[in-house]
Amino acid sequence: MVGSSITYTADNFTSIQVDYRTPITPMPLPQSEDKENILIKVEGNTTMATVSWKVRDLDSTPFSGGVSRNNNSGSSINTAAEIIEFFKTDIVPVTVSDSYTLTIGVGSSAPLVLEGTLMSVSFSISSMSPVVWTGTMQFVHGNVASTTDPDLADSPTYSNIVDDGDSSGHGIQIVSAATGAFGVDSGITGYIVQYRASGGTSWSNFSTITYLGSGGATQATSQTVKATGITSAGNYDIRFTAKTSTNANGNKWSVIKNNVAVQ
Numbered sequence: 001m002v003g004s005s006i007t008y009t010a011d012n013f014t015s016i017q018v019d020y021r022t023p024i025t026p027m028p029l030p031q032s033e034d035k036e037n038i039l040i041k042v043e044g045n046t047t048m049a050t051v052s053w054k055v056r057d058l059d060s061t062p063f064s065g066g067v068s069r070n071n072n073s074g075s076s077i078n079t080a081a082e083i084i085e086f087f088k089t090d091i092v093p094v095t096v097s098d099s100y101t102l103t104i105g106v107g108s109s110a111p112l113v114l115e116g117t118l119m120s121v122s123f124s125i126s127s128m129s130p131v132v133w134t135g136t137m138q139f140v141h142g143n144v145a146s147t148t149d150p151d152l153a154d155s156p157t158y159s160n161i162v163d164d165g166d167s168s169g170h171g172i173q174i175v176s177a178a179t180g181a182f183g184v185d186s187g188i189t190g191y192i193v194q195y196r197a198s199g200g201t202s203w204s205n206f207s208t209i210t211y212l213g214s215g216g217a218t219q220a221t222s223q224t225v226k227a228t229g230i231t232s233a234g235n236y237d238i239r240f241t242a243k244t245s246t247n248a249n250g251n252k253w254s255v256i257k258n259n260v261a262v263q
């Protein structure tokens with residue numbers, strides 16, 4: 001979500017279905033055998049995942065790792081009714097810049113990680129089990145950051161993201177960071193840079209951002225941006241978003257740079 005990040009963890013699942021769709025239109029030739037059928041592929045491929053799980057009252061909140069678009073951490077939410085309401089108010093996408101990561105599995109060994117958005121989320125309950133809800137989510141894999149919302153600044157671009165080379169701490173540098181358009185604003189006021197352990201789900205903000213371009217934080221053209229604040233070396237996924245006067249908590253996220261080795 002724009003400038004925000006929060007993680008929902010389900011401790012169970014009823015079913016998981018992953019569909020790899022490759023649309024092909026057959027064009028049979030008149031008076032010909034089936035082997036002469038011409039197969040026409042015009043559209044690109046689509047990956048979709050449908051996940052069903054049980055939602056019930058819990059001893060602790062299933063939400064972690066940050067705050068929602070409404071600046072809500074969900075730390076006090078643990079009943080089934082509260083969880084369902086939180087999905088409605090704080091989780092389901094509102095703008096095209098809201099993006100999501102679906103991780104099927106645990107931690108860095110997760111077998112499947114998809115970046116994209118939610119197409120639908122539904123909850124149902126049966127009289128046979130009146131305290132346990134069934135949640136069903138349909139997720140589509142794709143580059144949500146490339147969609148257009150005229151009110152938001154563009155997704156920032158970069159040529160590379162690497163270790164900052166500073167032995168006194170753990171940080172990264174974004175090479176050739178730039179933002180092309182600013183939505184309803186006339187420029188940027190800086191960047192928010194986030195990291196997570198590679199393959200993880202919970203994003204954190206770098207505590208210190210240093211701008212090496214002559215224009216400092218307001219320079220939207222190509223410059224190197226340095227971010228520090230990671231407490232230990234390792235492999236991390238990195239993303240960043242431009243801040244503007246209207247959207248101080250960020251705009252569209254960059255394409256994620258995976259497996260950046262931080263010394």
